[in-house]
Amino acid sequence: MADIEAEDEADDQSLPALPNADAYEEIRMRCAPNPNGPWHIGHARMPAVIGTYRDRYDGWFCVRFDDTDPETKRPDLDAYGAILEDLEYLGFEADEVYTASDRLETYYEHARRLIDAGGAYTCSCSGEDFSELKNAGEACPHRQKPVETVHEEFDDMIAGDYDSGEMVLRVKTDIDHKNPALRDWVAFRMVDTPHPREQAADYRCWPMLDFQSGIDDQLLDVTHIIRGIDLQDSAKRQRFVYDYFDWEYPEVLHWGHVQLDEYDVKMSTSTLKALVDDGELDGWDDPRAPTLESLRRRGINGEAITKAMVELGTSTSDVDLAMSSIYAANRDLIDEETDRRFFVRDGVEVGLGGSPPAEANPPLHPNHVDRGVRKIPAGDAVFLEPEDLPGREEKIWLKGLGCFLYTRDVLQYTGDPIDVVRDGDVDVIHWVPAEENVPLTLRTMDGDVAGWAEPGVVAYESDDIVQFERVGFARLDIVDDEAVAYYSHP
């Protein structure tokens, strides 16, 4: 029995065990987004994996907004809240939320300690000049400054006495380290542009990510860092600071980039922002946008995204995420609960003859007859999808209504029993009455599709999910009596 349970547990865990997990009393992680825009689908990997580990190890994770660049990657004030909402949508809640731009005094204090330890120096070289020296493995003259001078100049930086580009604080690493990426990197620089957050608008001396993040990870007792390969060298840079302070660096995992199929639009915050600003996308939740807001509007359950992300694992190579894996996970979650309805795209009208039943009553859900049936009056004519129109003198089964022969431009009711379908010669199709129906626009990744839904859809409200039979799942989005639905997936 115990063996069986152990096996079940192993099956659940598609993620590998965290390195050295046993060595820590509590697993502590951080999700450190830059709030410079709403999240795209790729961002979901961070909370999905970190949150899943948190739950698995009964650990802790925080969201820490690393918003220390007021200019180039300027924070978007709406993004802080939007990101927390996205997190909730994905099925997680942070144990704590921090904002780096609230913590500048802490970073300054650690910088001073680093200066005291001889681990940092103020430098007024231009970026190009320093780069040249660095590539040659040569120190710049500022490296030898007395500690007192460094303190004075750093205080002046904090006071805002320099303009952007005039002075930086560098960490003293190893100026001829064989990896040029690690040589005396910048810890603080001057930024003229005020931070968009009012609480932080007066600061001009801002830490770089490697410094800020390194200090915070220690102060928050982070045991495991999980982040992208673009930050592969960060750990190596930050270790120099950790060594000065005699701290122990956390375990660190890196993963590669995620690419999506099915989208024409590049998955990048800045690209999306530009497309939204130019009006090429109808906002961040446009069905064509690879954003979480878009998937949410399409009625896709956040847990399905989380599941697909967790299945990607944590390998350092780049991965292609197939949207079909998100869709498959979502179907698992919603199929049993979702009502079936008819929706005809680009319908053609065809008359009915031969006295068919006046009303069709297909079930709301084929596996749950107890949920009841729909009422679809047939009337004198129906709409069919052009592709479903049968050939001349061919039979077709209108689902819930019966068998018809297509002859002289009219569908003649034949009264055949269901066996004609079972024998395989007659296709079953969906339809809507030409008279009593609900015009509805289906918004898809490939554009809007106009059509008609069966009358019963008036009973739904926005956010309800239905399955349009033979079309796919959709989320209703009704505004001012205008019926719109967002297509989810097949």
Place this chain on the structure above:
RNA sequence: GCUCCGUUGGUGUAGUCCGGCCAAUCAUUUCGGCCUUUCGAGCCGAUGACCUGGGUUCAAAUCCCAGACGGAGCACCA
């Protein structure tokens, strides 16, 4: 140019540290069959992979060397 990292079917992943039980796991996709008054689901089945070349070994997806290909860093971005 310098420095890191990676490469298992269409896609993702397990196995690689500690070579044999791996003619390679699981999921998804695709294609068949059963069932079904849709699609999906379910059940059954099929197709499909260890980057290349050397070496070590009785034995290599796994260790070693070389190469190819891919990615990342060398920002006063995150």
